[in-house]
Amino acid sequence: MYTLITLSTLGFLTLMVGVFKRNSILLPLTLLGLTLAFVLNCLDIKVDQLYYVSMMGDDMFAVSFTQVMIATTALIALLAHYQFKGDMSNAGEFYTILIFTLIGAQVMVSFNHMVMFFIGIEILSISLYILAGLNKKDKASNEAALKYFLIGSFASGFLLMGIALVYAATHSLYIGDIAEKVRAGSEMSSPILIVGLLLILVGMAFKISAAPFHFWAPDVYEGSPTLVTSFMATVVKTAAIASFLRLFFICFGSIGNEWTNVLTVLAILTMSIGNITALYQKNFKRLLAYSGISHAGFLLIGVIVYANSAGAVLYYSIAYSLASLTAFTILIFLSSKNGDTAITSFNGLGKRNPWLAVAMTIAMLSLAGIPPTAGFFGKYYLFNLAIRDGQWWLVGFGLLNSLISVYYYFWIIICMFVKEPADETKLQSEWSSLLVVTVTAIGILAIGFIPEQIITLIK
Amino acid sequence: MLTASLLLIPMLFIALILFMNEKQARMIALTGTLVNLAVNIVMIAQFKIQADAQFLVSEPWVKSLGISFDLGVDGISMMMLLLTNFLMPIIIISTFNREIKSIKGYLALLLLTQAAFVGVFVALDMFVFYIFWEMTLIPMYLISLYWGKENRIPVTYKFFLYTLAGSLVMLVGIIYVYIKSPDQNFSINTFYHAHEFLSQSEQHWVFLALFVGFAIKVPLFPVHGWLPDTHTEAPTQGTLLLAGIMLKMGIYGLIRWVLPVVPLGVLHYQNLVIFLSVCGIIYASCIAIVQKDLKRLIAFSSIGHLGLTVAGLFALNIQGAQGAVIQAVNHGITSIGLFFVVDIVYDRMHTRDLNKLGGIAHKSHNFAILFMIMLLGSVSLPATNGFVGEFLLFVGLYQYSAAFTAFAGLGIILGAVYMLRAYQKVMLGEATEATSHFKDVNWSEKLVLIPLAGIVFWIGVYPKYFLDIAEPALNKILSIYTQAQ
Numbered sequence: 001m002y003t004l005i006t007l008s009t010l011g012f013l014t015l016m017v018g019v020f021k022r023n024s025i026l027l028p029l030t031l032l033g034l035t036l037a038f039v040l041n042c043l044d045i046k047v048d049q050l051y052y053v054s055m056m057g058d059d060m061f062a063v064s065f066t067q068v069m070i071a072t073t074a075l076i077a078l079l080a081h082y083q084f085k086g087d088m089s090n091a092g093e094f095y096t097i098l099i100f101t102l103i104g105a106q107v108m109v110s111f112n113h114m115v116m117f118f119i120g121i122e123i124l125s126i127s128l129y130i131l132a133g134l135n136k137k138d139k140a141s142n143e144a145a146l147k148y149f150l151i152g153s154f155a156s157g158f159l160l161m162g163i164a165l166v167y168a169a170t171h172s173l174y175i176g177d178i179a180e181k182v183r184a185g186s187e188m189s190s191p192i193l194i195v196g197l198l199l200i201l202v203g204m205a206f207k208i209s210a211a212p213f214h215f216w217a218p219d220v221y222e223g224s225p226t227l228v229t230s231f232m233a234t235v236v237k238t239a240a241i242a243s244f245l246r247l248f249f250i251c252f253g254s255i256g257n258e259w260t261n262v263l264t265v266l267a268i269l270t271m272s273i274g275n276i277t278a279l280y281q282k283n284f285k286r287l288l289a290y291s292g293i294s295h296a297g298f299l300l301i302g303v304i305v306y307a308n309s310a311g312a313v314l315y316y317s318i319a320y321s322l323a324s325l326t327a328f329t330i331l332i333f334l335s336s337k338n339g340d341t342a343i344t345s346f347n348g349l350g351k352r353n354p355w356l357a358v359a360m361t362i363a364m365l366s367l368a369g370i371p372p373t374a375g376f377f378g379k380y381y382l383f384n385l386a387i388r389d390g391q392w393w394l395v396g397f398g399l400l401n402s403l404i405s406v407y408y409y410f411w412i413i414i415c416m417f418v419k420e421p422a423d424e425t426k427l428q429s430e431w432s433s434l435l436v437v438t439v440t441a442i443g444i445l446a447i448g449f450i451p452e453q454i455i456t457l458i459k
Numbered sequence: 460m461l462t463a464s465l466l467l468i469p470m471l472f473i474a475l476i477l478f479m480n481e482k483q484a485r486m487i488a489l490t491g492t493l494v495n496l497a498v499n500i501v502m503i504a505q506f507k508i509q510a511d512a513q514f515l516v517s518e519p520w521v522k523s524l525g526i527s528f529d530l531g532v533d534g535i536s537m538m539m540l541l542l543t544n545f546l547m548p549i550i551i552i553s554t555f556n557r558e559i560k561s562i563k564g565y566l567a568l569l570l571l572t573q574a575a576f577v578g579v580f581v582a583l584d585m586f587v588f589y590i591f592w593e594m595t596l597i598p599m600y601l602i603s604l605y606w607g608k609e610n611r612i613p614v615t616y617k618f619f620l621y622t623l624a625g626s627l628v629m630l631v632g633i634i635y636v637y638i639k640s641p642d643q644n645f646s647i648n649t650f651y652h653a654h655e656f657l658s659q660s661e662q663h664w665v666f667l668a669l670f671v672g673f674a675i676k677v678p679l680f681p682v683h684g685w686l687p688d689t690h691t692e693a694p695t696q697g698t699l700l701l702a703g704i705m706l707k708m709g710i711y712g713l714i715r716w717v718l719p720v721v722p723l724g725v726l727h728y729q730n731l732v733i734f735l736s737v738c739g740i741i742y743a744s745c746i747a748i749v750q751k752d753l754k755r756l757i758a759f760s761s762i763g764h765l766g767l768t769v770a771g772l773f774a775l776n777i778q779g780a781q782g783a784v785i786q787a788v789n790h791g792i793t794s795i796g797l798f799f800v801v802d803i804v805y806d807r808m809h810t811r812d813l814n815k816l817g818g819i820a821h822k823s824h825n826f827a828i829l830f831m832i833m834l835l836g837s838v839s840l841p842a843t844n845g846f847v848g849e850f851l852l853f854v855g856l857y858q859y860s861a862a863f864t865a866f867a868g869l870g871i872i873l874g875a876v877y878m879l880r881a882y883q884k885v886m887l888g889e890a891t892e893a894t895s896h897f898k899d900v901n902w903s904e905k906l907v908l909i910p911l912a913g914i915v916f917w918i919g920v921y922p923k924y925f926l927d928i929a930e931p932a933l934n935k936i937l938s939i940y941t942q943a944q
Contacts, residue, residue, distance in 0.1 A: 350605075361601075370623075371593040380630075384524075387634050399627045403620060410600075410619065414612055417605045452521040 001051045001058065002040040003066060004106060006033065011099040018092015026095050027081045033099075034074045041066050054174065055113035061310055062110030064457045065242045068314070069109075069235045072321050073102045075436050076231050079329055082336075082432045083227050094134060098231065101127040105239035109246065114163045114173040117247065121159065121207065124239060125152050128232065132224040144223025151206065151216040159203030165196025166251075175250050183254040197252055197259060204247075208240045208296045211269040218277075221289035226335060229285055230328035233292050234321035241299045245313055249306040256306065263304050264394060270297030271401040278408050284331055285341045287408060288324065291367060294401060295320050298382060301394055305385040311455040312381040318447060318454065319366060319374035326363035326440040330356050333433045338423075346412055348421025353429060357416045359441035366444045368409040369402050374444045377451040461502050462514045462530045462581050465540070468495050469574040473567045481562055485554060488566040492547040492573065499544040506537060508927055510935040512583060520587075525637065525644030529583040534932035538784050538925065539580040539711050542791045546703045547573050549910060550696050553799055555903035557806065559694075565606060568598040569696060576704050580711060585633050586645040588716065593626055595705060599697065606694040614692040621685040622675055629672025632665045636720070653720045654939070666724025669717050670732070676709035679732075679769055680739025683762045690758040695802040698754070702761055702794040710768055710787045714780065718772075719936045725775070726940075732773045733859065737866045739766035744873035748880065753804065753811040756881055757797045760837065763870050764790050770867055771852030775940045779855020780933045781926055786848030788925070789836065789918060793845060796833035796911040800826075803904055804885065807897055813881065818890030823899035827886050829908040834882055836915040838875045844918035 010033030017026055044058045051058070077098065084091040104124030111117040129152065133145025167173055169192040170181035182193065202213065209217040221229045252259060274294030281287040299320075302313035333356070334345045350357040366375035379402065386394045429437075447454060472491030476484050502514060512531030520528045532540065550569065559565055575598070578591030596619065604615045633645070639656055640649045657665060675682045686706075690698050718725055743762035750756035768790070772783035803826065804819070805811050820827035832843075839845030849871065857864045890897075900908065918925060 365597065370597060371590045376593075380634075381524075383631070384634055384638075387631065388638050395631060399631065402627060403624055406620060406623060407616065410616065413601075414604065417601070418612065452523060455521075456523050 001044075001056070003037045003044065003070075004056075004103065006037040006040055007099060007103050007106065010034070010037070011096055011103065014092060014099060015096040018096060021092075023084075023091050026091055027077065030077045030095050030099070031074060034070055034077065038067060038070045038074075041070065050112055052116075055116045056107065056110045057112040058110065060458045061242070061246060062106075064314055065109040065238065065317075066106050068318055068321065069102060069105050069238055072234045072238075072325065073098065073231075075325055075439065076227065076234070078432050079230070079332060079436055080227055082430060083225070083332065090134065090136075094131070094227075097127045097130050101131065101231070102235065105235055108239045108243040111243070111246070112175055114167070114175065114178075117175075117243065118156075118160060118163060120239075120243070122156065124236065125156065125207075128152075128228075128236065131228045131231070132220055134225050134228060138223075140223035141225060142223075144220045147216055147223075148220045155203045155206030155213070157203075158199050158206070162196045162199030162201075162203060165192050165199065167196075169193035169196060175247070178251045179254070182252060194258060197255075198262070200247070201259060201262065204240065204244045205266060208237065208244060208299070209293050210266050210296055210300060211273040211293065214270065214273070214293050214296075217293055218286045218289040221292070222283060222285045222341075226285065226328060226332045226341065229288075230325060230332075233288060233324045233328065237292065237296065237299075238317040238321060241296065241303070241313060241317065245303050245306060245310065248303060249310075253306060260304050263300055264391065267297045267300035267304060267394060268397045270294065270300060271397060272297075275401045275404045275408075279404070281408070282343060283341055284327075284343050284346070284412075287343065288327060288331075291405065291408070292324070294405060295367075297401070298379065298398065301382045301386050301391070301398065304391065304394065305382075305389045309382070309385050310458040312378070312385060314458060315374075315381060315447075315451060315454045316378035319378040319444065322440045322443045322447075323363040323366040323373075323375060326359055326437055326444070327367075329433050329436045329440070330360050333427075333429060337427065343412065343415060344419075344422075346415040347419040348424070349416040349427075352421060352423075352425065353427040355434075356427070356429060356437060359437045360416060361413050362441045362444055364409040364412050366448075368406045370406075372445070372448045374448045374451075377448060381451075381455060460514075460516070461498060461505075462532055463516050464498055465495060465502075465544070465577045465581070466530075466574050468498065469570040469577075473570050476563055476567050476570070479563075484563045484566050485551065488570060489548060489551045491570060492544070492551050495573070495577075496544045496548055499540055502532065503537065503541065503928075506532070506928070508534070508931060510534075510931040512536070515583075524586075525642070525646075526586045527584050527644065527646060528587055529646060530581045530587075531583045532581055534929040535711065535714055535784060535936075536580045538788055538929050539707060540577065542707065542788045543573065543576045543580065543704050545910075545914070546699070546791060546795055549795065549907050550699045550703070552903055552906050553699065553802065554696060555906075556901060557695075559606065561605070565602070565696070568602050569700070572598040572602075572700055576708070579708050583647045584645050585637070585647070585650055585716065589626070589630060589633060592708065592712075593623075595708065596622060596626075599700065599705065602697040602700075603689065603693040606697070607692045608694075609692075611692045614688045618685045618689040621682070625672040625675035625682070628668050632668025632672075635661075635665055635668070650716065650720050654722050657721065659723050662721040662724040663727055664724075666717065666721040666728060669721070670713075670728070673709045673712040673717060674769075676712070677706060677765050677769060678709070678762060680735055680742055680762065680766060683739065683743070686762060687755050687758040690798075691752065691755055695798070698798045699795050702758075702798055703791045706761065706765060707787045707791055710765070710772070710783060713769065713772060714783065714933075714936065718775070719939060722939050725773070729773050729775065729859075733770045733856075733863055736766040736770035736773070737863050739763065740770070740867055740870035741873070744870050744877065747877040748873065750877075751813050753813055753816075753881060753885065754798070754801045756813075756877060757794065757801065760874065760877065761790065761794055763874060764794075764837075767849065767852055767867055767870060770863065771855045774855040774859035775937060776855050776858050777930070777933060777937060778851050778858070780937060781930065782848050782851030782853075782855055784929045784933065785844075785918065785922060785925060786852060789844040789848045792911055792914050792918075793833050793836040796829075796908060796915075797837060799904075799907055800830045800833060803900065808893060813884040815891070816885045816894060817888040818886075818894050819897045820886040821890050822895065822897045825905070826897075826900045829900065829905075829912060830882065830886060832912045832915055833908070834878050836919070838878050839871060842916070842919045844915050844922075847918055847922040
């Protein structure tokens, strides 16, 4: 619980710093605060207690996902330093809202009560609507913010309606109580409960951009500032899928057969639509948006085989976040040089900056799931669970989609090493993006060698 | 310890190469591969001729998933290790006196491939095996992509997707065996007892899943489509790695991870596999006859030779298995020699078109002799290595079916037809204007071809030394079949 207090305090402090225009201490302050929150969070390991009128919990699930999200946020804060080097006018807002989003994400993964769950989602979403429109004078950014807001609030409506119906059926908002009621009545689940469950499912599918509720994602990803997009693709996606898993595993695990079939269809659609659409993207941000959709489909496998999948979902989220972060950092760096986010801006990177090209190759291999990178172990573990569960449709489509995805990830590698660049000059990378790229790329390889420690984190 | 050092030495030298300048890079890479060869020779000196794996390394890796980093060397692994570590210095020498861009990255990737190959051949844990198996793909892909010829982008896609598709299907089979196993692990002991806990129908489909992965790598007709194109577009060293070592992974995988794991599946599909292999021999040989491109011709001849190897192996007797192992090595030696011959011709003439070549033998006698030796090894003339391998394979296959042997025998005749035709078109006849200035082989090219020629005769004249190494291990693997009979 100290993590949440620290983060909230940090949010207000950065807001004050922004008000008084002390922009130079924003980054050190944020990093310091996040480190403190991370350390305090480590103290919560194995404490496993409830707080705030038992509305939140400190179990291993919550703690480990929170740690991942804090670490990712710290890396993104580092990148922001580079982004705001020229124009510091709204840096204060950015850091503040970034931290508030993180608070929402933490609440989402540690809720023990439906209201807390909804509040977490709203804190996260509303902050994100603002972040998406951070480039006030850019039309695309405004469009992204508006689209995200309209569709996001629509999804929140579904979610709230679902929560209300579940409350009507079970007379409780504590997830433990709901689980008990659901289990007791699992012989013949009431239609109200099922409708409520499906409404929640639709709302969550919007949030994780699962097909057919994914149409907002590419536009929002493309329009938002790249830095914000990288945050959406990593922390937000992790939080959404983790809360999805937490809610459905704990509350509705006993009536799994009622909703896993629906989710299986969603997962297959999500993987396939995401991948096939990604094949003909010209813009790298849109490509990553669609690739993110397909990864959401893979992560849904974890929700479908919910019984033992928390460790696998955690591992997959880390692997996916690291690789996406590498890719986005390099994109931010490249687009700052030529103001373009097209795939062609990667042309000839192998000549212009070999280390960035190697790091990007590692990231792409990991996203495609090629051993010995982290992405392979993530996929392996999910497939392992799916085969154990006898989900042969998921396994088949998952394999097919892994193959398809190789095409567009490797296209980036080809661009970097084979295509001729428009401009042959060497690119000098600056320290913060170099640091982030190095940390994430080595991280991808490192956690590929120690999968054990992460997978067994959540019992 | 020695086994692990075979893996670590290339890694160490990769780091060295990246820190040194371009001029020293080739010598450092050569040193690295020679050190590995020396370690390998020490290992063969200490090697006891017995069925069980030696030089064991066992470190727990991912306990909760039953994955353990188990390495070890038995006779079959030893033969493949010898092949790998003997060919690698030769492949490095083949870069000498050639212009290659970004040579440091190139050599580093070659050494990375070597480490992955070694890993494949020594892994005694199915999961570790799979990781190394896939690890060979990435450097091969990058080598073909960055240093390849014009049409490389679609061809490298084809190569990668083809092999990855096979590997993924194989992975499903592996996971299935693991999930069904009572001990929940990937160790070789668990897999070698798979026939006890898998039902007949399960063995059938697990066989298919595993077989597809290995058959694509061999490559077996009808999943051979990626090989000729990849050979044509890959740079010379990529071709050498591919033909010399990588294709042998398929044969090795079949012996190590298919025959003893799902015997009922093997017996059920034995006929089909041999039928496909024999089809492949005749089909590939016929296509080789009409090739105009020398490199494509040799690529198709590979498909034919390896088809015979798989057919002999699936006869499931000791002669066939012995033949498969020795022929895998032979094919590595002769195909590397032949592909390097292609490189020499291309280096001087800038063409591989058979119709534009001719008369080279008049100008370059050493080259003509060395080419001839490789060619004879490939068409299995007695006293060369190819004869020993193919003889054993035919003996093995004959015990299974005389009819298949007769058809497979056609392959030998066709093989002689296309190889001799190639030799005639390239070396004999009137010298054209272009070929009359053909320079004979220089010292580094001799350094590549002469050791290869030496091995061709060594195995051809005294194969017992090599046959003895693998025999106990092969007997152990086949024991499950001989007991049933």
